[in-house]
Amino acid sequence: MRVVLHSKTATRCSTCSYLNPLPGLRHQAACVNCAEPIDVAGQIRDRFEGGLSYWFGGYVDAFAESLLYGDGEHQVEDMSEGGGSPLTLRKVERFACHCGAALDTPAHAAKELRCTSCEDLTPIRWPDAQTREWDPRITFIVGDAGDRGVALKQKVEGTVVKCGNCGSPLAQQGRQRALVCSHCQTENFLSDQIWTKLFPRPEQHVFYLVYDLGEEDDTYAEAFAFLSATTHYDFKKAQQKVIRAKAHEMRPRILAAKVKRALTNDTDDSDLAEDVAREIIARDDLDKATMARIEKRMTHAVRSKIVNAGMSASFLRRWLRSMDEDVRAIAAHVAKGDALEKCATDKSVEVRLAVAGRKDAPPEMIAALRKDPNERVRDKARENPAYKPGFFEKLFE
Numbered sequence: 065m066r067v068v069l070h071s072k073t074a075t076r077c078s079t080c081s082y083l084n085p086l087p088g089l090r091h092q093a094a095c096v097n098c099a100e101p102i103d104v105a106g107q108i109r110d111r112f113e114g115g116l117s118y119w120f121g122g123y124v125d126a127f128a129e130s131l132l133y134g135d136g137e138h139q140v141e142d143m144s145e146g147g148g149s150p151l152t153l154r155k156v157e158r159f160a161c162h163c164g165a166a167l168d169t170p171a172h173a174a175k176e177l178r179c180t181s182c183e184d185l186t187p188i189r190w191p192d193a194q195t196r197e198w199d200p201r202i203t204f205i206v207g208d209a210g211d212r213g214v215a216l217k218q219k220v221e222g223t224v225v226k227c228g229n230c231g232s233p234l235a236q237q238g239r240q241r242a243l244v245c246s247h248c249q250t251e252n253f254l255s256d257q258i259w260t261k262l263f264p265r266p267e268q269h270v271f272y273l274v275y276d277l278g279e280e281d282d283t284y285a286e287a288f289a290f291l292s293a294t295t296h297y298d299f300k301k302a303q304q305k306v307i308r309a310k311a312h313e314m315r316p317r318i319l320a321a322k323v324k325r326a327l328t329n330d331t332d333d334s335d336l337a338e339d340v341a342r343e344i345i346a347r348d349d350l351d352k353a354t355m356a357r358i359e360k361r362m363t364h365a366v367r368s369k370i371v372n373a374g375m376s377a378s379f380l381r382r383w384l385r386s387m388d389e390d391v392r393a394i395a396a397h398v399a400k401g402d403a404l405e406k407c408a409t410d411k412s413v414e415v416r417l418a419v420a421g422r423k424d425a426p427p428e429m430i431a432a433l434r435k436d437p438n439e440r441v442r443d444k445a446r447e448n449p450a451y452k453p454g455f456f457e458k459l460f461e
């Protein structure tokens with residue numbers, strides 16, 4: 065399965081307010097009008113929160129949203145209202161040359177694609193450190209040359225670009241960015257600044273984000289895990305319905321993706337959902353640091369609901385040794401053997417109370433709790449129907 069997002073983005077210079085089109089994903093830019101540097105990534109980082117842990121997701125994950133639609137074109141939620149660095153995204157069926165002709169899938173690592181119709185070259189960008197930071201799921205980008213080659217540092221007056229080596233004017237052919245000087249044969253790669261000055265309209269800088277994935281891919285389930293885990297106020301009712309229906313079909317895979325995300329994301333500190341927490345406490349293969357991090361995200365309400373016999377020994381041990389008496393009390397509901405003995409004599413009333421209410425506690429343990437110094441514990445043990453006093457005890461009731 066392939067998802068193609070038709071993209072256009074620009075960044076507004078904070079010095080002179082000029083709106084600079086960007087020819088691809090850029091962390092930094094230099095203003096075409098006043099040459100001041102622009103911190104594109106910084107602007108976006110400051111403005112958006114929520115969404116995925118990487119920036120390109122924006123508030124709503126456009127890639128994940130695209131998975132909701134079948135064939136055809138769909139406008140997706142994007143950052144076109146984004147102030148500083150507006151971004152427009154549209155899910156399309158295929159990527160194309162600027163002349164409109166469809167382009168083939170590039171061979172792996174190919175730097176450009178030649179159009180069979182107009183013969184122009186369209187650059188291809190393969191994932192690099194910067195694109196991964198924007199969105200690690202991108203397979204390749206069509207129409208974004210990145211910062212390859214040596215950038216020309218000169219300022220352009222009018223439309224004449226001079227060779228960086230000998231100074232002769234370069235002849236622009238079509239929309240080629242790498243121009244060979246006819247005088248000294250040096251190849252000149254036009255910098256973003258020169259390139260966007262020569263082609264100042266945003267629609268001249270369309271690029272396509274291409275995602276290739278199998279339906280069985282983790283990426284697919286992960287995207288849905290994100291879509292269904294968060295309430296997105298930008299989605300309309302009809303879209304939310306589609307999300308719910310799709311999410312229902314692939315419930316087990318989405319749950320697995322949510323669990324994976326909870327275990328690997330060490331910056332998220334939001335409360336864990338009950339189903340995710342239940343899956344995690346059944347596991348016995350997690351290291352101490354991960355368990356500690358996960359535990360911080362479990363509320364007592366969730367713990368009470370998920371505590372059960374299927375809990376792994378390592379999680380149960382942690383709960384029983386917790387400094388928090390409420391956590392020990394929850395664990396006391398499923399503790400067995402020596403651990404249960406310990407709970408029956410715990411210094412916390414809440415913990416002993418939990419044992420006193422257990423129908424499967426040994427009769428001698430209940431008998432002892434019937435004489436507990438705390439009245440609530442005594443009452444609870446006396447009400448416990450599991451306690452069947454023998455004849456001798458009955459005499460002294």
Ligand SMILES: [Zn+2]
Pocket residue numbers: 077078079080081082095096097098099100
């Ligand atoms: Zn400027």
Ligand SMILES: [Zn+2]
Pocket residue numbers: 161162163164165179180181182183184
């Ligand atoms: Zn073409």
Ligand SMILES: [Zn+2]
Pocket residue numbers: 227228229230231232245246247248249250
């Ligand atoms: Zn030259």
